[in-house]
Amino acid sequence: MLFNSYTFLFVFLPLAVAGFAWLAARRRPKLALLWLLAMSVVFYGWWNPVYVLLLAGSVIANHTLGRALYLAHGRGQPNRTLLWAGIALNLCLIAWFKYLGFFAGIADAVAGTGFGPIAVALPLAISFFTFQQIAYLVDCHKGLAGEDNIFRYGLFVTFFPQLIAGPIVHHSEVMRQYDRAFQRGLTSLNMAVGLTMIGVGLFKKVVIADNLALYASPVFAAADAGDALSMATAWSGALTYTLQIYFDFSGYSDMAVGLARLFGVRLPVNFFSPYRATSIIDFWRRWHMTLSRFLRDYLYVPLGGNRHGPARRYLSIMITMLLGGLWHGAGWTFVAWGALHGALLILNHAWRVMSRRLGLKGGMLGQVCGWLLTMFTVTVAWVFFRADTFAGAQVMLTGMSGWNDVLPALGWIDAKVMFLPATGERVWRWIVGIGLLAALMPNIYQILRRYRPALGLPAVGIKWVPNTLFVWRPNVAWALGVGALTAAALLMLTQVSEFLYFRF
Secondary structure, X not given: OOOOOHHHHHHHHHHHHHHHHHHHHOOOHHHHHHHHHHHHHHHHHOOOOHHHHHHHHHHHHHHHHHHHHHHHHHOOOOOHHHHHHHHHHHHHHHHHHHHHHHHHHHHHHHXXXXXXXXXXXXXXXXXXXXXHHHHHHHHHHOOOOOOOOHHHHHHHHHOHHHHOOOOOOOHHHHHHHXXXXXXXXXXXXXXXXXXXXXXXXXXXXXXXXHHHHHHHHHHHHHHHOOOOEOHHHHHHHHHHHHHHHHHHHHHHHHHHHHHHHHOOOOOEOOEOOHHHOOOHHHXXXXXXXXXXXXXXXXXXXXXXXXXXXXXXXXXXHHHHHHHXXXXXXXXXXXXXXXHHHHHHHHHHHHHHHHHHHHOOOOHHHHHHHHHHHHHHHHHHHHHHHHOOOHHXXXXXXXXXXXXXXXXXXXXXXXXXXXXXXXXXHHHHHHHHHHHHHHHHOOOHHXXXXXXOOOEOOOOOOOOOOOOHHHOOXXXXXXXXXXXXXXXXXXXXXXXXXXXXXXXX
């Protein structure tokens, strides 16, 4: 079931909220918990009921392992072997469903095994609920978590606002919130904040991201088909996809946090204006923040982090980003995307070290140049993320370089350069207008900052709002404005499309 569907918005969500409100109002916290758990299972099973069994098995196994790890820590005998067995179990699960075909292709290419294509249906959200449970097992091993009630643990894993594409949450962040929510029930403020975030997120997805896809998709399809692209066409495709994935993921993140807030739960902030970043380090502190946190705490730091000198640090960064790229998809283009970001992060860290030693201060000009360079490199990297094949990515990058425009003009080749309709004035007006919106407008967390919409808001930038006009208040004017955005989105819900991160 998709957040941006009539079924979810007008049937599932009202039913989930009404049942929760009725039970909480009658002081039935245990039944309210079971209601949300049941609705979350229905939400997941709507896609394919068979995989509810897989989700249930994963929840039961990890709850049992987590409890054993927590009790072992309490006895002063931490069981590291059991921890690694639990991690291996989760990784084997995700490897089988997500990477079997990828690894079989590698084995066939290297050893000529003759496996051929192996297709396994990818269970929805397996990357997210697997990583969340790995973090839980590690926390149990450290004595930081140890849920004894399997139904409470089941809700922690399956809570429908964050089940499909995050945020990836820690047990300690939400469990006490659930308890308070079951006692308090619905409140007018939580409903107002939640509905505001849901409406804004829906508008971003349906009106902005899905319309940008109409321009980006034909360009990448032409590149994957091997058609030579003009510089204008290639850049229009790359930039529209850069903005599409921004507003798609931003819209999803707003809706996920808003949906949880309806029930009185604050999820961690997962997306904080990454296209305002002035460095690639800053970008990764703003994009998919809970995944970055997971990779830092459970991969980068155990690999050595910055504790063993620059060489070890840079190796840890590259391994982390390679695996982060592979986490997004079982394909070499995702590995290349991760490797590119790893190299950029290493260069960024090296530049910071050198700048401090030389006493260089960037000032405003340095900030502007850093932003331009960051946006250029992020846009180029998105080409590998979006293209279906390396050949398609090469066609895109060749077009973006202007090579296809220069060679025919010099008479060196007689190439047919493809000029798609997307190179017209309309798409460039979209790119400029939507780009300024991403770069200059305050984000939903800044607009709602007085009402603490999420956990873990960045200390830097949260108070930056250029005008009090953008400070949200629970009044009629804001209700009408958000209502208009929501109505526009609902009117355009003629064709339901997945959020891009639902594929990972």
